[in-house]
Amino acid sequence: MTDVKGNRAKGPAGQADPDLYLRVVERRNDGVVIRGAKAHQTGAVNSHWMLAMPTVRLTEAERDYAIVAAVPVDAPGLIYVYGRQPGDTRSLEGMIDVGNAGFAGQEALVIFDDVFVPSEGVFLDGEHEFAADLVERFTNYHRRSYVCKSGVGDVLIGAAALIADYNGVPRASHIRDKIVEMSHLNETIFGLGMAASHESFPRPAGNWEPDPLLANSCKLDVTRYPYEIARLAQDLAGGAVVTLPSEQDFAHPEIGPLLDKYFSGRPDISTVDRVRILRLIENMTVGRNAVGYLTESLHGAGSPQAQRIVIERTTDLEAKKRLAARLAGIAEQ
Amino acid sequence: MTDVKGNRAKGPAGQADPDLYLRVVERRNDGVVIRGAKAHQTGAVNSHWMLAMPTVRLTEAERDYAIVAAVPVDAPGLIYVYGRQPGDTRSLEGMIDVGNAGFAGQEALVIFDDVFVPSEGVFLDGEHEFAADLVERFTNYHRRSYVCKSGVGDVLIGAAALIADYNGVPRASHIRDKIVEMSHLNETIFGLGMAASHESFPRPAGNWEPDPLLANSCKLDVTRYPYEIARLAQDLAGGAVVTLPSEQDFAHPEIGPLLDKYFSGRPDISTVDRVRILRLIENMTVGRNAVGYLTESLHGAGSPQAQRIVIERTTDLEAKKRLAARLAGIAEQ
Amino acid sequence: MTDVKGNRAKGPAGQADPDLYLRVVERRNDGVVIRGAKAHQTGAVNSHWMLAMPTVRLTEAERDYAIVAAVPVDAPGLIYVYGRQPGDTRSLEGMIDVGNAGFAGQEALVIFDDVFVPSEGVFLDGEHEFAADLVERFTNYHRRSYVCKSGVGDVLIGAAALIADYNGVPRASHIRDKIVEMSHLNETIFGLGMAASHESFPRPAGNWEPDPLLANSCKLDVTRYPYEIARLAQDLAGGAVVTLPSEQDFAHPEIGPLLDKYFSGRPDISTVDRVRILRLIENMTVGRNAVGYLTESLHGAGSPQAQRIVIERTTDLEAKKRLAARLAGIAEQ
Amino acid sequence: MTDVKGNRAKGPAGQADPDLYLRVVERRNDGVVIRGAKAHQTGAVNSHWMLAMPTVRLTEAERDYAIVAAVPVDAPGLIYVYGRQPGDTRSLEGMIDVGNAGFAGQEALVIFDDVFVPSEGVFLDGEHEFAADLVERFTNYHRRSYVCKSGVGDVLIGAAALIADYNGVPRASHIRDKIVEMSHLNETIFGLGMAASHESFPRPAGNWEPDPLLANSCKLDVTRYPYEIARLAQDLAGGAVVTLPSEQDFAHPEIGPLLDKYFSGRPDISTVDRVRILRLIENMTVGRNAVGYLTESLHGAGSPQAQRIVIERTTDLEAKKRLAARLAGIAEQ
Numbered sequence A, B, C, D: 001m002t003d004v005k006g007n008r009a010k011g012p013a014g015q016a017d018p019d020l021y022l023r024v025v026e027r028r029n030d031g032v033v034i035r036g037a038k039a040h041q042t043g044a045v046n047s048h049w050m051l052a053m054p055t056v057r058l059t060e061a062e063r064d065y066a067i068v069a070a071v072p073v074d075a076p077g078l079i080y081v082y083g084r085q086p087g088d089t090r091s092l093e094g095m096i097d098v099g100n101a102g103f104a105g106q107e108a109l110v111i112f113d114d115v116f117v118p119s120e121g122v123f124l125d126g127e128h129e130f131a132a133d134l135v136e137r138f139t140n141y142h143r144r145s146y147v148c149k150s151g152v153g154d155v156l157i158g159a160a161a162l163i164a165d166y167n168g169v170p171r172a173s174h175i176r177d178k179i180v181e182m183s184h185l186n187e188t189i190f191g192l193g194m195a196a197s198h199e200s201f202p203r204p205a206g207n208w209e210p211d212p213l214l215a216n217s218c219k220l221d222v223t224r225y226p227y228e229i230a231r232l233a234q235d236l237a238g239g240a241v242v243t244l245p246s247e248q249d250f251a252h253p254e255i256g257p258l259l260d261k262y263f264s265g266r267p268d269i270s271t272v273d274r275v276r277i278l279r280l281i282e283n284m285t286v287g288r289n290a291v292g293y294l295t296e297s298l299h300g301a302g303s304p305q306a307q308r309i310v311i312e313r314t315t316d317l318e319a320k321k322r323l324a325a326r327l328a329g330i331a332e333q
């Protein structure tokens, strides 16, 4: 969905280069040719199909940008440029320093270098007046779906609790209090996601759409709380989360045993397990998976300001004003 | 429910005066005689029946405190001492300075000065081992019910939006942003209440009990966000919220017209309406209804620390640790 | 300083009523006649002289509003209208429920009903181009002086610590942690005030002016932290802070002893002392002195947004951009 | 200073391995032999001398741990194990993706593998009763010195402002407001550092020691605000901060020009400059320099809880209680 957007002060029609939003460059009898690029596409390189749609409200002059199209990921003209992630090259190294050797994600820039889309893959073409609505309806689902970050939060809370165990201080009152705070923030995200669905409403097509006010409130909390949970996890981890030596050093015949000795925590826990959990916390707070847990929480499905705009529009301020006026004894206008 | 509790470092059995928690002082064939006092009873003087129950976990030595009893509010021996509220005497004055001339609440200290309860009104007597469970189940409902504060929040948000209108600056970006923030915080409370019910579970008796983790998270947010919403409402109100002259001054033949002139806002709004809305904001943030909107949000259904204790107990930390251990590559122990 | 301002969307010249900002209505040989009103004047009724000055930047068309004048408080034409405070009538009652029987403040609306100011009391008349500068220089001092709220904070922290003592739980970990947090926030305010003076700079006139960025940062913290300190103080106080019966009930021959019994805390502390400290906390958080500790912290010397505007202007963003560009390897433009 | 500490629930004497705190293992006529390790030593590999001192309060049984010693960094028996940093291998790559090609730091584990220290390098040996005092005095300076993070903050604020420029939206109200917030938080840190020095006091030796309450409050703010500033910087940056392709892709003859086209921002800014500033923000928030700006802000000079303990001890609570008691009308005890 996300166009590269160039100069953010202008819409598609105002850009120096017309390709900075995806657009139709040619209309043929049997389909359209599209050009442009979609940025930050999560999972693009492990998908089968791609669905492109506009990312902003469009004016009449921007009709060519009103395109919704499905293309197989190997359609000619599609170019994928794999994005870098913080600490990405760790994944090439070994099993421990990577933090989470089993799972990671990826984003790609997807360039549509004049891609032909046959008519059956075109769902919208030129009806610019539906773009804003499409974006809003899509984001109602998408922002509600950011409740998924509470699942990632579960992992980080578990990791924080484990390192406190391994350090020998799980019962210290500030440690327990910080875990309570993390859990509270995480459940606040979870609860808002549930509520947005609970309060969903049916569309004529038969689908149920999440309540926009709650879905956007959910996402707005997601732009804040994971950062605080990450900070608290680093607090419980201690400084080693960013200063541990390499797993190659731990494997070194001479240095390894010294590291094993000096990075030990509670005596009944192996040093390597302590290291593993520290590396997981690193991975999730300043490593590859910080992409998914932090920055994507901020920008995915729209930056915080985008949620605020919807919250403003969907808050029924007039109803609230009437309540206040009535209780204040102000006669109806 | 809330006993007066004397020395908070001790339970019922440890108090210098045994009456500081409600207890059975005499058992007769046809009922029990109870003594003690319940503090902060909202709505006590406009109720028909009162239901007394323990407020803490009880030990065997505290069996006499394990009493649940229903009494009509005019049972002999019951004494009500009406509590004061911030700015309470305003209610005796007029119609404007009171802020909200139609509605207010009250709390009372209810003293049980040897009240006889016939057996049919006694639901628990001596089974101390159920006290903790009773308290917890009750608070699962009660804390979830604090979602009601989002309704009060609606009023205050409406009042803040109105005063911004009356001041002429509803479109200023920081004003709009503060209203968005208020709405967001308010919906976060609302959403968590919904979620706690959505995730409720059935008890054998057939009742559905709210999810404790979400209900307590809801209440914990209630101990924070109304204070911030109130601060933002005062921000939008301006200083007049605490410096307005009396309505008697406004009614004064000589001074009144001057006040009408000098406290005007937007020219098409009557000064008295502007004053009314300012008085409502005063009422809700530093007046009588701050009791219900702020302090009760903090302590009602238990002080914040009580929620944290339940959050700690109901967070499934072991499950979260297992997730983290698995992703970190730590072999199962 | 603070004009009543009417429609906040307009400056002095845009008001429906030209008197909504103080202005010169007549110029005589020996002085000027001024008309308008200054709102929220703290201590106005216990001062000897009043110094009026503009409250906003002025245009050329607003020359008549560019007036700085000193007048004795009993100058003919001056009218004082005493402002109400939350819970103000408590001061008429007794010694305990008032919370702080010795000290309180007051604000007044001061109306200049065509007040003559002899020339020697006029320091600025018509030089509109200096108004903005005057306001800014004045607020540099005034906002820095809001460090005074850390002194009020000392009292509230002390009150919170005392009520925890009286309740028997001064050593509970969450109580201690909350007192640490209050102290930390309070010292943050204090420190910024010190720093603003430490970094002050001399003006040609010989006076040293506080650093504007630090002075405004100090004030901006003051618009937030006292509210959080007040919330924490209410937390430690317990619900009685808003539900205690009247001191007349405590003095009642029959009810009094019961209240003395049931509102006791730690057995070695007299109930009346416990009540006194609860009343002081009420007074400072939802009573008369909440005016000085909370709302004045918000609006006094300008609402939060006013500080943000100065912070924006005095932050040397270009210098910071140069640092970033250099480290990022961007060639100088 | 920082020992590796093993089981955090125990002091030096309680560890399974006595070497987990640095200690004297042999006393000779002309000096002592020490064993143990110091973790997270910033700049260890680019220093000339190392000064080792205890990191905790010591009991009599822990006399051998009461050692302060200076050793040249090449003393026999010293082993340095270089710590990894998030995204460290970027430094081996090129000039752009590294984010800040000119500057970075490093931490090392320094193992004292039976290092001999001649008597002239020994400043404390066995006088365990001074350890706590030494730690506290040292941290008064060290925590105050964390004001340095406001300098790093300057860079990140500058970077955030630049990327907003490059994106074309420096004047958007939420952007400006976020920069104001960053600056405000940054100045709050700066101000507290200034204040701690301004309020310093002389020791008999002639040195001036920073005020402990303010120094610790400064550091405690440092454990919070940089994380929020980093979050806001990522907000302004947009998602590209974690999804940009590699500089090798930008240099690629075929793909490079496409990236140059699609990652452009404002048309008058070169894409590579936009990339450079995004990489700097990555570097400071989830890359190598996040070590110094974030995690070190949290743990350096002691974890947050260590500051809270000193704040508790240095807050003069009794004086504050007296103030409150006096105003509440409580007779002196």
Ligand SMILES: Cc1cc2nc3c(=O)[nH]c(=O)nc-3n(C[C@H](O)[C@H](O)[C@H](O)COP(=O)(O)OP(=O)(O)OC[C@H]3O[C@@H](n4cnc5c(N)ncnc54)[C@H](O)[C@@H]3O)c2cc1C
Binding pocket: A167, A169, A172, A175, A235, A236, A237, A238, A239, A240, A242, A243, D001, D002, D003, D004, D005, D008, D009, D010, D038, D039, D040, D041, D042, D043, D107, D291, D292, D295, D296, D299, D300, D301, D302, D303, D304, D305, D306
């Ligand atoms: C980037 C960086 C640079 C540094 N540079 C230096 C340096 O140059 N020189 C130097 O000497 N040190 C340095 N430090 C070390 C720093 O002082 C320590 O990180 C800090 O004191 C915390 O110790 P730790 O890392 O062992 O964490 P831990 O002590 O393991 O702390 C982890 C968590 O457990 C808690 N905890 C620990 N023990 C207890 C307990 N007994 N009771 C309750 N809670 C407990 C902590 O509060 C924290 O929340 C640096 C650290 C970092 C991150």
Ligand SMILES: Cc1cc2nc3c(=O)[nH]c(=O)nc-3n(C[C@H](O)[C@H](O)[C@H](O)COP(=O)(O)OP(=O)(O)OC[C@H]3O[C@@H](n4cnc5c(N)ncnc54)[C@H](O)[C@@H]3O)c2cc1C
Binding pocket: B167, B169, B172, B175, B235, B236, B237, B238, B239, B240, B242, B243, C001, C002, C003, C004, C005, C008, C009, C010, C038, C039, C040, C041, C042, C043, C107, C291, C292, C295, C296, C299, C300, C301, C302, C303, C304, C305, C306
């Ligand atoms: C307890 C107390 C004591 C005081 N003591 C003194 C004193 O001794 N002397 C003195 O001179 N003053 C005093 N003040 C006044 C203080 O300076 C003002 O309250 C403050 O400047 C705000 O002005 P206002 O109250 O008119 O609020 P308003 O200006 O009406 O502000 C209300 C809200 O509207 C916003 N707003 C207003 N205008 C605009 C605009 N054009 N664009 C965007 N947003 C806008 C504000 O930011 C704020 O959020 C005191 C105030 C208080 C509360």
Ligand SMILES: Cc1cc2nc3c(=O)[nH]c(=O)nc-3n(C[C@H](O)[C@H](O)[C@H](O)COP(=O)(O)OP(=O)(O)OC[C@H]3O[C@@H](n4cnc5c(N)ncnc54)[C@H](O)[C@@H]3O)c2cc1C
Binding pocket: B001, B002, B003, B004, B005, B008, B009, B010, B038, B039, B040, B041, B042, B043, B107, B291, B292, B295, B296, B299, B300, B301, B302, B303, B304, B305, B306, C167, C169, C172, C175, C235, C236, C237, C238, C239, C240, C242, C243
């Ligand atoms: C407006 C209002 C309406 C209410 N309505 C009702 C009602 O209708 N019915 C009803 O039954 N109750 C009601 N309550 C009472 C409410 O449940 C109590 O206020 C709450 O449980 C706290 O008890 P407390 O007021 O005695 O405070 P305290 O228990 O004295 O608490 C004060 C502080 O001390 C702490 N503390 C207390 N004991 C300990 C301990 N042992 N260890 C550590 N910390 C401790 C608390 O966490 C808190 O921070 C109401 C309260 C308010 C404010």
Ligand SMILES: Cc1cc2nc3c(=O)[nH]c(=O)nc-3n(C[C@H](O)[C@H](O)[C@H](O)COP(=O)(O)OP(=O)(O)OC[C@H]3O[C@@H](n4cnc5c(N)ncnc54)[C@H](O)[C@@H]3O)c2cc1C
Binding pocket: A001, A002, A003, A004, A005, A008, A009, A010, A038, A039, A040, A041, A042, A043, A107, A291, A292, A295, A296, A299, A300, A301, A302, A303, A304, A305, A306, D167, D169, D172, D175, D235, D236, D237, D238, D239, D240, D242, D243
């Ligand atoms: C990890 C990650 C995964 C993602 N996955 C996907 C995906 O799978 N599919 C997909 O389609 N997208 C995805 N996104 C993209 C995401 O939707 C965008 O990052 C988001 O919409 C912000 O756009 P941007 O990155 O271009 O930032 P920008 O739009 O450049 O925003 C940067 C800052 O500028 C502000 N700003 C921008 N324009 C304006 C304006 N006109 N006025 C005022 N302020 C403005 C923003 O509020 C923000 O503060 C992902 C993003 C991330 C970080």
